[in-house]
Amino acid sequence: xxxxxxxVLVPLAVxxxxxxxxxRRQASELLVLVSALVTAAAVAEALSPADxxxxxxxxxLVDETSRLFLLAINPIxxxxxxxxxxxxxxxxxxxxxxxxxxxxxxxxxxxxxAVLVLRHLIGMWIALELxxxxxxxxxxxxxxxxxxxxxxxxxxxxxxxxxxxxLGFLCLERGLTLAGVDxxxxxxxxxxxxxxxxxxxxxxxxxxxxxxxxxxxGLAPMNTWLPEAYDEAPPAVTALxxxxxxxxxxxxxxxxxxxxxxxxxxxxxxxxxxxxxFSMAGSTVSIIATRNIKRLIAFASINHAGVIAIGLALGAxxxxxxxxxxxxxxxxxxxxFLTAGKISxxxxxKDTRSITGLLExxxxxxxxxxxxxxxxxxxxxxxxxxxxxxxxxxLMGSGHMLVFGAFGVLVTMTFIATGRTVFPMIWGERAHGQxxxxxxxLSGPTVVFLAALVVLGVYIPAPVNALxxxxxxxxxxx
Amino acid sequence: xxxxxxxxxxxxxxxxxxxxxxxxxxxxGILLFSLAALGAEGQAPELNWLELVxxxxxxxxxxxxxxxxxxxxxxxLVEKRRSPPNLVxxxxxxxxVLGAFTFAPRLAPEAGSGQVAVAVAxxxxxxxxxVLSTQTGTMEQMTGVLRLENAVALLELGADHHTRVAWLxxxxxxxxxxxxxxxxxxxxxxxxxxxxxxxxxxxxx
Numbered sequence: 001x002x003x004x005x006x007x008v009l010v011p012l013a014v015x016x017x018x019x020x021x022x023x024r025r026q027a028s029e030l031l032v033l034v035s036a037l038v039t040a041a042a043v044a045e046a047l048s049p050a051d052x053x054x055x056x057x058x059x060x061l062v063d064e065t066s067r068l069f070l071l072a073i074n075p076i077x078x079x080x081x082x083x084x085x086x087x088x089x090x091x092x093x094x095x096x097x098x099x100x101x102x103x104x105x106x107x108x109x110x111x112x113x114a115v116l117v118l119r120h121l122i123g124m125w126i127a128l129e130l131x132x133x134x135x136x137x138x139x140x141x142x143x144x145x146x147x148x149x150x151x152x153x154x155x156x157x158x159x160x161x162x163x164x165x166x167l168g169f170l171c172l173e174r175g176l177t178l179a180g181v182d183x184x185x186x187x188x189x190x191x192x193x194x195x196x197x198x199x200x201x202x203x204x205x206x207x208x209x210x211x212x213x214x215x216x217x218g219l220a221p222m223n224t225w226l227p228e229a230y231d232e233a234p235p236a237v238t239a240l241x242x243x244x245x246x247x248x249x250x251x252x253x254x255x256x257x258x259x260x261x262x263x264x265x266x267x268x269x270x271x272x273x274x275x276x277x278f279s280m281a282g283s284t285v286s287i288i289a290t291r292n293i294k295r296l297i298a299f300a301s302i303n304h305a306g307v308i309a310i311g312l313a314l315g316a317x318x319x320x321x322x323x324x325x326x327x328x329x330x331x332x333x334x335x336x337f338l339t340a341g342k343i344s345x346x347x348x349x350k351d352t353r354s355i356t357g358l359l360e361x362x363x364x365x366x367x368x369x370x371x372x373x374x375x376x377x378x379x380x381x382x383x384x385x386x387x388x389x390x391x392x393x394x395l396m397g398s399g400h401m402l403v404f405g406a407f408g409v410l411v412t413m414t415f416i417a418t419g420r421t422v423f424p425m426i427w428g429e430r431a432h433g434q435x436x437x438x439x440x441x442l443s444g445p446t447v448v449f450l451a452a453l454v455v456l457g458v459y460i461p462a463p464v465n466a467l468x469x470x471x472x473x474x475x476x477x478x
Numbered sequence: 479x480x481x482x483x484x485x486x487x488x489x490x491x492x493x494x495x496x497x498x499x500x501x502x503x504x505x506x507g508i509l510l511f512s513l514a515a516l517g518a519e520g521q522a523p524e525l526n527w528l529e530l531v532x533x534x535x536x537x538x539x540x541x542x543x544x545x546x547x548x549x550x551x552x553x554x555l556v557e558k559r560r561s562p563p564n565l566v567x568x569x570x571x572x573x574x575v576l577g578a579f580t581f582a583p584r585l586a587p588e589a590g591s592g593q594v595a596v597a598v599a600x601x602x603x604x605x606x607x608x609v610l611s612t613q614t615g616t617m618e619q620m621t622g623v624l625r626l627e628n629a630v631a632l633l634e635l636g637a638d639h640h641t642r643v644a645w646l647x648x649x650x651x652x653x654x655x656x657x658x659x660x661x662x663x664x665x666x667x668x669x670x671x672x673x674x675x676x677x678x679x680x681x682x683x
Contacts, residue, residue, distance in 0.1 A: 136660055144679055155660060167629070
């Protein structure tokens with residue numbers, strides 16, 4: 001209970017304090033302090049041996065899935081908090097609105113953690129909505145019309161996507177009520193097979209939930225908000241959206257799939273496969289066409305979401321690989337978006353054709369972009385390589401040869417298009433931008449994220465590996 | 479009453495004014511409240527105070543008020559951005575309602591008010607998506623989002639929702655209130671004067 005209070009209530013309480021105007025001068029320091037405390041609580045929770053039982057155990061569910069993802073998102077939030085603290089300390093003019101920003105970021109953190117530890121799917125939905133509502137003001141930059149429009153489009157698509165998700169949950173509840181089953185949708189409670197008569201409600205519910213959560217994850221067809229929002233938001237906020245919010249939305253989808261795969265196995269698989277393939281195809285075309293560094297990473301995120309949907313469709317055979325891929329994806333996005341922000345601030349542009357000679361101008365950012373891109377493209381020794389390999393192997397093993405072929409072609413095209421755009425930025429001749437002395441110490445969060453990516457691909461510490469294996473078993477359960 | 483609600487859902491498609499859309503939202507909230515208060519299919523109403531606040535105060539009064547206040551000073555702009563009603567939209571709206579009534583028997587095979595309620599809920603969802611896909615102005619898109627929220631509430635009214643624990647109801651209501659607060663912030667940003675074109679962008683986090 002103590003740990004759970006730290007994960008959700010402490011950030012909320014500090015956010016409230018900041019919102020009423022107290023301690024605003026120390027807002028960035030408080031952000032770092034709270035995120036460190038919450039990360040420590042998440043690590044302690046992840047290493048604790050048994051499920052929490054207590055007076056509120058009907059409300060919370062701290063199982064392997066919660067533990068694994070608490071362990072992933074909280075350090076990322078902590079890294080972003082350190083980045084924000086450093087930006088505020090070194091950039092004149094940023095300290096003005098930091099109280100409000102820190103307050104919203106802490107509510108975002110509390111909501112994200114709540115999604116991971118709540119038992120009821122509608123409770124998780126409420127927490128996810130909360131993160132979307134506080135993210136919209138974070139996307140908008142004062143006086144920048146394009147970012148305000150992007151914030152509105154983000155909010156609109158989030159509201160519609162999550163509205164469809166809630167509608168889906170209501171349909172599921174109806175179907176279960178008709179079948180005489182307990183309709184309270186709780187994670188970890190297995191559902192029986194349904195009769196033909198009850199199936200239409202649950203089928204409709206499942207499709208609506210997949211469409212709605214697909215919108216939040218950037219899956220086709222409702223993903224047009226994503227490139228714009230990721231492009232216009234400040235880099236720290238983009239990192240939070242891409243790494244933290246994406247991951248918690250995915251956990252909600254994992255819970256739904258876990259519940260409904262035994263009820264409608266065919267529908268779950270085929271819907272996720274098609275959503276994944278369409279997302280990969282659409283994003284590949286966009287990666288080829290774009291000349292904007294942040295949009296390029298945003299389209300690559302859509303591509304990754306597609307791979308994840310395909311992995312999720314395959315079930316047991318791809319479960320371990322999928323988890324490695326999801327964890328790597330969170331760290332890759334955090335690295336790339338923070339680095340892209342630094343680069344575009346130095347060059348004064350996001351146009352990839354105007355950004356050259358990164359290794360000379362911004363050596364650390366150049367190296368981070370290079371390593372992050374290799375991880376993004378699924379090169380060894382990163383976790384994304386192993387994850388993608390296992391998903392591909394599961395595709396072959398399950399006999400989906402056409403999907404395997406399409407997957408291979410799309411991944412190759414993405415590789416060529418991304419390399420063609422990014423590699424000249426890193427190794428090209430220096431033409432624009434200012435040479436800047438960078439401190440490795442201040443790039444600490446990015447270095448830690450990169451280290452996590454290598455660890456996921458080379459040697460996963462035994463307790464973490466055991467946790468991933470246990471989650472994979474949960475996902476594979478019939 | 480369900481058919482009155484259906485009419486209220488359709489009327490804004492036939493008028494080119496955003497004011498009709500906002501009044502329509504208010505009418506939807508009040509009708510939803512009436513449906514909840516009177517009870518369905520001869521059942522005794524089990525309205526609790528949370529539903530009273532949700533349906534009547536928030537959906538029926540606060541939501542339209544937020545939009546109306548948000549549009550102050552930019553009525554002409556809102557009107558200009560609104561896509562005018564046309565034959566294509568009318569046909570689509572009518573077709574979606576027809577489709578909803580055709581599809582409803584697959585979900586609720588027994589003819590009666592339960593089936594009509596499902597049909598109207600499906601129609602409400604489809605019409606909300608029609609608004610969202612045909613309108614480009616912020617205000618209109620907000621009415622589309624709120625229409626979708628109302629459609630969710632309508633489906634919930636037909637379900638055995640009283641079994642839901644109170645904290646979830648409070649959570650859902652809080653989300654709706656916060657959504658309106660953020661809508662109000664978005665409209666305030668839209669009302670603010672355009673920054674001068676030569677104004678340089680400040681640093682960002």
